[in-house]
Each structure stands twice: as structure tokens, then as C-alpha cells.
Amino acid sequence: MYLLKLILRNALRHKLRTGLTMLGIIVAVLAFGLLQTVVDAWYAGAQSASSARLVTRSSISLMFPLPLSYEGRIRGVAGVQAVARTNWFGAIYREPRNFFAQFAVSDNYLDLYPEFVLPDDQRQAYLRDRKGCLIGRQLADQYGFKVGAVLPLRGTIYPGNWEFVVRGIFDGVDETKVTRQMLFHWEYFNETLKQRTPRRGDQVGVYVLGIDNPDNAAAISRAVDQTFSNSLAETLTETEQAFQLGFVAMSNEIIAAIRVVSYVVILIIMAVMANTMAMSARERSAEYATLKVLGFGPGFIALLIFGESFAICAIGGVLGVAATAPAAALFKDLAGNVFPIFQVSSHTLLLQTACMLLIGIAAAIVPAIRASRIRIVEGLRAIG
Amino acid sequence: MHSIVEIGNLSKSYRRGGQIVPVLEDLTFDIMAGDFIALMGPSGSGKSTLLNLIAGIDKPDHGTLRVGGIDITALSESELADWRARNVGFIFQFYNLMPVLTAYENIELPLLLTRLSGSERREHVETALAMVGLTDRMAHYPSELSGGQQQRVAIARAIITDPTILVADEPTGDLDRVSAEDVLTLMARLNAELGKTIIMVTHDQHAAQKAHHIRQLDKGVLLSSAA
Ligand SMILES: Nc1ncnc2c1ncn2[C@@H]1O[C@H](COP(=O)(O)OP(=O)(O)OP(=O)(O)O)[C@@H](O)[C@H]1O
């Protein structure tokens, strides 16, 4: 009790200095949390990917499709339970800046994605309509798409005008699922292509494989790729997660930079905090010397300094952590739809707390060692 | 009467730059238990240095130094800290109170190093406050007290653990005449009524008159001893 009182009163001795330092800690912890959340948001797609699904694509590049004839052979590999076809469509809705993901998918695609939920009548309506399409909730909210609306798209990879009718809007089972995509019938896609540019028909962008047991993912992947080794179009099969991370990896440098910056922020505030503690400790040399005269040991003095540093960091840190979720919500609103998922993870909160503890301890080390080693006679002369 | 402080051939020097500056040279004398000594001498003559050695906050270069029968030169840093807490009370020229603690809390501070319970501590502190006449000021912070009152708080803190020796380095050096008189009277009472051995450094002839003996230091050498 007595010790706590002493520590807190010491912390409040220079209200302006302590206040500014605390503000710095709040801002730093908050900035760190937001930057970590940006990184998380980037990876969100991959994190919500399932390891019970594999993706088979051309081993050369995603730009090269695979023959439709592979489907049956993949289905024949032991452990594969379902095979869905998907093609990246990449068309434009009205204006080029209206970019969102569109996939031509085989009708069994939704069976492989239980995380997308859709009312049964909408599902049936979709299956009945050749030109039907499904829209994810986040996408529908963004553009105001309604069931029954006609959705015109202008092709880029597959030129010409395409028209779809919204037959259903699907939700993610929880908030971590990205639902910013449009799905439509692969059959319609393929038939239209065969009419317009016959040589581009019967080609599949990637196959999505449902497997019996995630533990067998590696073995099944190998078996699939072996089936097509030494063929004209060799395959590369990996878990959906690895596949998604491959996309993210394209922007790895940016992510790494954001990460580095988030830790640099922490380092800077650590230096600021260390400076505050060093200043305070230096001013109190005579008091520490007096405590030593009275018989208090170096440990007690170190404890006072660590306690003070810790108290300032804990208060600032807690406020910073508390401010993170509201700030993230605000950020999400302001940033519009750059990040479909922008949620502060418990991992981030944990990291923030760890940083706060680290700042508190690291900032006090040098001042505490110096003050606890102070020689009484010298410390007393620092008076007046 | 027996000697409580026994000093034999004591020397102390400081290193300043590359030079060694002798401060105390070959001092030998004793202080009797229950005595009240005034140490006088010109500035720089080594009074504070000698006081610090006796109080165990500095170490001599040579010689013997026994206080209360213990060779304190042989004690380790932490043994010395324990020894100080139990045996020596300190009174400084500038009071050296903790500015963030009230008068009451400042006096209580040394008791944190004892095993006393909360209520025992309160009893001790209240007794000490009454003795220095500051019961009504116990909730005040040092900045809310006059110099004389601060010095009385410091004296209460010095006696709270009931040490046998009190050392005071110019305890009235920063006080006006009236406050100085209060402080000196208080010290004389502690010596007379509680039997504390007091060693006081002072520049003030008037203050020195309160002591039983006056010792003159000059350039590190003990000159005379007058009653
Ligand atoms: N830590 C130190 N380092 C170097 N020199 C010191 C140190 N402490 C004291 N001295 C020197 O030792 C000499 C004696 O100092 P001391 O403080 O004991 O004198 P004093 O008699 O108390 O003087 P004053 O009356 O001014 O307080 C002085 O020359 C001083 O400069």
C-alpha cells in the first residue's frame, strides 16, 4: 500500500510530463493495434480459407488454364471427394474502378463452401436460371444489388457484354468470412465462350477439391500432381490456404513494411518513455541517496522506478488498447470497402499488451540500474 | 561511561581528476556514549566527510572505526545499510524529506524496514509527532511546512527507529534564529531525556554552545577539544 502510494505520487509529480508521455503511449499502442489489424485484414481471406480444400492449378502460372478433361481424373485420385471448376472472370461493372471478384463456378461449388449460407429458395432459383448469379452480402451492401436485379458486366479477359440476373445473396457464417464476390454458372460461361471464341472453351482456371481428411492434404496433393506429371499441362496442388497466401505474397513487401513500421512506433515510444524515466530518476538522485541512508537497498529503489514506469505504461496502454476497437470501426467506415474485414483480433490485443509491458520494463532498466547504484555521498551532494 | 565511537589513525582522501586529495589525516579520538559533540572548522576541513564515515555512509581508506563495538569498516554494503537503519538517525541541512509524502508518511518511512505491524507503526509515529510538536501538521506535505517544521519532521524520522546515535550535518544551517533555537532545544532534549549520542557539524558558534564538547577540525586534523 505504502509503496503503491509512493509510486503513484511520484508518477504524478510532473503532471504535464507524465501526461504527455502517457498520451504518446496511448497513440503508439493504438497505432500499433491499427497497423496490426491492417496486416490481419490483408490475410483475412487466407485465414478464412479451409485446409479441407485443395486447389489445383497449372504449375506454370495461374494465367494458364487446365483442360476440362482433368476433372474426371482428379476425381479418381484416392481421398478426393468432390471437384469443383472455377474460372476467374475479371469483368467490369459499369466503370473500371468498380472492381470486385467474379467467378464462374460449377454447380457443386457451394457444397464445398459451407461457410457461405443461402436461403434454399434462392439456391433453387439460381440453379434453375442459366444466367443466374449469386452475390455475397458485403458486395450486395456496397452496390445495393437486390435479388431479381439484372447485372450487366463488361468482359476484359473474356471480351463482350455479359448479363446476369441476381438470384440469391449469400452470407458468411461469421464475421471473418469475406463475402465480396459474385458467383455464376460455369456452364453458361463455357457455352457462351464456345460460341464466341471456340478455342477458349472447355478450360478450367483452377479446380477446387474437397478431400476426406485435412491430414492427408499433402499426400493427396502429391497424388494429383503425379497424375499429370509429364503431361502438357502439369499441375500444382496445394491447400486453399497456401493458395490464398500465394496471392497475398505478391504484396509481401508492403505487409512487411507495415509490420516494421508498427514495431518502429513501439521502439520510438520506448525511447521517449526511457527518456522520461531517466529525467525523473536523475532529478531524484538526492531522494534515492536519502532512502539509501535510511537503510533501503538498491532493490527498493529499482522497484520504485520500475513501478513508476510500469504504472504510466499500464494506464496509457490500457487506454490505448481500449481505444483500438472503436478506432478500428471508425477506420473501417472511413476506408469504405478497401478491407471487407477489419476487425481487431485478440492476438492483436495480446500483442499490444505485451508491447505495453515491454515499454514499461525496457524504459526503466537503465534509470533503475543507475539510481540503485548511486553512491550515497555523491547522491546527497546533488541536493540544492 | 564507555566509548561508543572509537576512531584510530583514520584517513580518507578523494580522487579529483588524476590527483589524490587528502581530506582526513590520521585522526584518532573517541566519543562517549550519551555525549553531544559539536564538530566545527572551516569550510572544506572534512567535517562532513568525518560525519559520513562515523555514520557508515562512506568508507575510510585506512585506520580503524568501531561504532557501538562493531568494526563498521568490515561490513558489506547491505550489512552496513541494515546497521544504519538500526543504529543511526540522520538529520540533514536541507531536511531531505520525500516531497510526495506527508509529514506522517515521512516519519513512518524508516519503519517499513522493520517488522512492526500497522498499528504499532501508527503508535510510534504519533509518539514521535507529539515529541517534535507537529501532531496538528501530520497531513501536510513538506512544501506546506516551514523550514523549522520540516527539520522537526526530519528529526522525528531520525529517532523513529530508536537509534543510539544521531548525526546532524549543519541542522540549523538553513534556518532562521527562532527555528534554529527550536531545533537545537529539541536535540538537547533528545540527548538529555533519551540518552542519544549526538554528533553535530555546525558553523554556528551559538549552536555549538548547546553541545557538551566542541571539536575543531582544520585541514583534516583535529585541533583541540573544548568543553
Ligand atoms: N565526493 C567527493 N569527491 C571529491 N572531493 C570531495 C568529495 N567530498 C568531499 N570532497 C572534498 O573533501 C574536502 C572536505 O569536504 P567536506 O565536505 O568534508 O568539508 P566540510 O568540512 O564539510 O565543508 P563545509 O563546511 O563546506 O560543509 C573538500 O575539499 C571537498 O571538496
Ligand SMILES: [Mg+2]
Ligand atoms: Mg559539510
